[in-house]
Amino acid sequence: MSDLQSQLDQLLIFQKEAPIRFQTLGNFVLWRDGEKVNSKDWGRDKTVQLIQYLISYRQRHALHKEHIMEHLWEEGDDRDFKVALHGVNKMLEPDRPSRTEPMYLERQGVTYQLNLDKVWIDVEAIEKYITIGNEALVDDPACAKKAYKAAIALYQGSYLPNRIFADWTTEEREKSQVLILGAYTVLAELLVNENPMECVRLTQQAIAIDPTWEDAYKIQMQAYIAKGNRPQALKTYQKCADVLDEEYGIEPLPATKNLLKEIEAIG
Amino acid sequence: MTKKTAETASFMVRFNQKIYADKGEDKVQWRGKVSHVQGGQELNFTDFNDAAAFIQAQLAALTLDATQDKSTEEQENILKKSYSLFKTFAATGPQFLKETLKDPRKQVANIQEQLSEYGEELLEKVPLDDWRNASKSDFQDIKESISALTKSVATLNKKVDELSKTAPTKTTARKAPAKKVATGVKKTATTAKTPKTKK
Numbered sequence: 001m002s003d004l005q006s007q008l009d010q011l012l013i014f015q016k017e018a019p020i021r022f023q024t025l026g027n028f029v030l031w032r033d034g035e036k037v038n039s040k041d042w043g044r045d046k047t048v049q050l051i052q053y054l055i056s057y058r059q060r061h062a063l064h065k066e067h068i069m070e071h072l073w074e075e076g077d078d079r080d081f082k083v084a085l086h087g088v089n090k091m092l093e094p095d096r097p098s099r100t101e102p103m104y105l106e107r108q109g110v111t112y113q114l115n116l117d118k119v120w121i122d123v124e125a126i127e128k129y130i131t132i133g134n135e136a137l138v139d140d141p142a143c144a145k146k147a148y149k150a151a152i153a154l155y156q157g158s159y160l161p162n163r164i165f166a167d168w169t170t171e172e173r174e175k176s177q178v179l180i181l182g183a184y185t186v187l188a189e190l191l192v193n194e195n196p197m198e199c200v201r202l203t204q205q206a207i208a209i210d211p212t213w214e215d216a217y218k219i220q221m222q223a224y225i226a227k228g229n230r231p232q233a234l235k236t237y238q239k240c241a242d243v244l245d246e247e248y249g250i251e252p253l254p255a256t257k258n259l260l261k262e263i264e265a266i267g
Numbered sequence: 268m269t270k271k272t273a274e275t276a277s278f279m280v281r282f283n284q285k286i287y288a289d290k291g292e293d294k295v296q297w298r299g300k301v302s303h304v305q306g307g308q309e310l311n312f313t314d315f316n317d318a319a320a321f322i323q324a325q326l327a328a329l330t331l332d333a334t335q336d337k338s339t340e341e342q343e344n345i346l347k348k349s350y351s352l353f354k355t356f357a358a359t360g361p362q363f364l365k366e367t368l369k370d371p372r373k374q375v376a377n378i379q380e381q382l383s384e385y386g387e388e389l390l391e392k393v394p395l396d397d398w399r400n401a402s403k404s405d406f407q408d409i410k411e412s413i414s415a416l417t418k419s420v421a422t423l424n425k426k427v428d429e430l431s432k433t434a435p436t437k438t439t440a441r442k443a444p445a446k447k448v449a450t451g452v453k454k455t456a457t458t459a460k461t462p463k464t465k466k
Contacts, residue, residue, distance in 0.1 A: 167277035167304045174279055212298065212311060214285075247311040248298060253287050 004136045005143045011128055012150065018120035020092055020104050024055060025122050025176065026157025030091065037091065046073070046080055047087030052160055054088075054105065054114050055121055056172045062111035071168055085112075123159060123176050126151045130183050141190060148187040152202070155180045181206050185215045192222050199223035211243050218256050225263060233263050276329050277304040278322055323350070 015021075021031040028048070030037040042048045049072055057063055069081050085105075089096070092104045104119050105112060116124065133147035158164070159173035184206035191199040203220035206213050217240035224233035237252070237260045244250050251257070278301055285296040301318040302309045303325045310321045330349040334342045 164307065165305050167275070170277060170279050170302075170304050174281065178281070212300075248313045250296070250298075250313060253285055253296075254289055255287060 002136070002140055002143060004132050004140060004147075008129070008132050008143060008147050008150070011125060011132075014120055015125055015150075019118060021120040021122075022055060023122050023156065024052070024160055024172075025126075025155055026161065028052065028160060028162065032092070032094075042091060043087055044084065046084040047091070049073075050081075050084040051088045051091070052163065053168055054112065055123075056160075056168055058114050058116060058121065058124065062108060062113050065110040065112065068112070122154045122156075123172060126154050126176060126179060126183075129154075130179050133183065133186070137186070145187060145190055148183045148190075151180065151183050152187065152205075155183075177209060181209055181213055181216075184209075185213070185219060188216070188219045188223070192219060193226050196223040196226040200227075212247050214240060214244065214252060214256060217252075218259060221256075221259055221263065225266070230263060230266055234260075237263070274329075274333065275305070276325055278302065278325075279304060280318065 019033055023029040023031075029039070050068070053068060053072055054063065065081060069078075073080060089102045089105055093102060096102065101107070104115050106115050114121075129147045129151035133144045133151065136144040136147060155176070159176050160166075160169045163169045164173070184202050188199045188202035188206070191202070200220055200223045203216040203223070206216040207220075217236055221233045221236045224230070224236060237256070240252055240256065244252055252260075280302075281300045283298040285298065287294055287296070297313065297315075299312045299315070299318055300309060301312065301321055303321075306325060308321075308325070310317065312318045312321075326349060327346060330346055331342065334345050337345070
């Protein structure tokens with residue numbers, strides 16, 4: 001078994017067995033020991049904001065308390081932070097004995113960070129799956145396909161959709177969206193001849209996220225041709241040209257136009 | 268209780284680079300999308316001026332919102348100051364690009380004229396003759412060369428100023444740190460703040 005395949009398998013196991021799992025795409029949900037936690041149990045919104053902030057900045061180690069408070073609440077005081085922190089720890093470890101250190105939200109002095117070895121987060125997993133997919137693409141396309149599929153299965157929508165107006169969520173939202181657009185198009189390209197209809201579905205998903213994603217239209221045209229559906233391939237080109245004209249006032253790239261010529265020549 | 272008006276505007280800018288060959292010539296196209304985070308508005312663009320205008324409009328709205336309790340005259344004055352953020356950018360970059368695209372040969376002449384002011388030595392360093400038959404896309408190189416030259420001239424001017432101030436004492440010029448250039452699809456979040464206003 002290749003090293004990448006083994007990494008992928010370990011990630012899939014972690015996704016299934018992690019004691020704490022967060023869904024942040026399309027919705028915000030916590031699973032504790034495999035059970036979905038009622039969103040009302042979070043109580044105050046500041047508690048939810050704090051955990052979502054820690055998730056958003058999970059890769060910046062040791063977030064300072066003052067920095068978190070300033071970024072989240074501007075006018076919040078120390079008490080607000082303490083209450084929110086207590087709420088987060090209570091949600092993650094409701095049965096933790098008093099005077100013991102939290103396991104999932106680690107503290108060092110006045111800095112905090114999530115323990116990513118124990119806490120599974122969908123956006124973190126997506127990035128890892130796509131990294132494996134990209135690395136395996138040339139030498140192990142089967143592993144790459146599996147990795148991309150695992151990433152795509154996790155993409156349930158925009159990152160923290162109820163916080164789209166909060167600037168601290170923007171970076172993660174943009175990053176996950178660009179990553180998944182890449183995964184959709186690369187996987188679709190791998191499946192053009194093997195499974196054209198799945199390829200069409202994947203490109204449609206990409207276009208639904210970003211209607212100006214030209215690569216997706218081009219691959220979709222190829223998939224329709226592989227399926228023998230010339231009229232639909234022509235329609236796809238037209239849609240692409242219309243969208244690019246409307247949004248940017250530009251024409252499709254020469255490669256897309258050349259593909260159109262090839263399709264027209266088939267008739 | 269006083270109501271605090273919004274004082275932060277965040278923008279996410281996505282650039283998508285398309286490199287392609289057209290009639291045997293390599294070309295680059297940038298497709299961009301700028302989003303105003305707090306308002307949710309978005310704009311697709313291929314000309315960065317459009318993105319700048321979009322950002323400017325959102326910031327103007329923020330300024331107007333923060334100065335609602337002021338007189339029209341005061342509001343206009345503050346808005347004018349708010350626009351100064353874009354003054355330098357609006358006065359130089361777009362005009363240069365517009366003129367270059369409209370008449371590349373004329374722009375070469377302008378560049379030559381400007382360079383001649385700095386003497387023959389500088390003219391030798393700029394391969395203007397190679398550029399005379401250049402295509403429009405080659406003018407990106409010209410722009411970059413001009414930008415580098417402008418910086419060099421500014422540094423030299425500074426040096427001369429320092430020398431004339433401190434002469435005959437010895438002075439050393441500070442070396443500017445190299446700028447990191449990112450390529451490919453990239454994203455940038457920018458935030459802007461206006462003064463706090465309470466009403």
